[in-house]
Amino acid sequence: MSLISAIDLVKNYGTKKNPIKALGPVNFEIHSKSFTLILGKSGSGKSTLLNLLAGLDKSTSGSLIVQNKNLSTLSQRKLSKYRANIGIIFQFYNLLPNLNSIENVMMGSWAGGVEGTYEYAEQLLKDFGIDHRAKANVKTLSGGEKQRVAICRALVSQPEILFCDEPTGALDSTNERQVIKILQGLSQKGLTIIMVTHSQEFRSLADQIIYLKDGLITDHKNFNHQQIPQEEPNPNHPSSPNKVHRNPDEPLPLTNSVANNDNFNIDPKINL
């Protein structure tokens, strides 16, 4: 089921007279419960695209259709409603430095006063193995711990879509692997994940990969969930997505409790 469609999407910075072309036009679809990777060199437009998809910025032209509504022309009120249904993880965590872990997690809830939110925040910290640091000031946490707190913050509002901008860019390989396992578990639970990364490690998890160069899509790979052989793509057809079968690499073993926690439900609820 298509959750997001980008149609001739363009983002320029600068002024109308002197535009700085950052993105587009680009066209693609993102399906509900899929894992999408956006790859490209520095300056290729990855964060620009992620910011548009997350409703943090407005496009210059073109459309972003989310469940039959054009995000590009949505009122502020409806855009806020959309943002309440998404979670975002950044490379440098973006935690509030003078708050402790659980307070930071609570900041991710647009409805922090709702009964049960604190308990849910505690549960998330436990699921990600950092409940022992719940009351610690986040300034005292390691990079990996900070990113796990940031993941909890992104999840506390029970989003339908998780956006990640270089989530492992500041982590060492051990912590990177831990975050990969967490995200793999969330993906398997049905969370739609859209991620910008330089890490090759995420490729085996992706349902589709969008390659950007100078703001344009240069390649677009869709992976087959069921590994059922499909007809070979016509490499000479420039408009046809380059269909390949899912990476046969062994999936990463799941150790994270969220991955095995049946109470962790992601219900489709974006209703703009």
Ligand SMILES: Nc1ncnc2c1ncn2[C@@H]1O[C@H](COP(=O)(O)OP(=O)(O)OP(=O)(O)O)[C@@H](O)[C@H]1O
């Ligand atoms: N606010 C802005 N004003 C002007 N130009 C900008 C702005 N933000 C980004 N750009 C330009 O738009 C282009 C795309 O930037 P973007 O941040 O999307 O790249 P990126 O692929 O995320 O790069 P990186 O991997 O380094 O994070 C770059 O040329 C950048 O300089």
Ligand SMILES: [Mg+2]
């Ligand atoms: Mg970026």
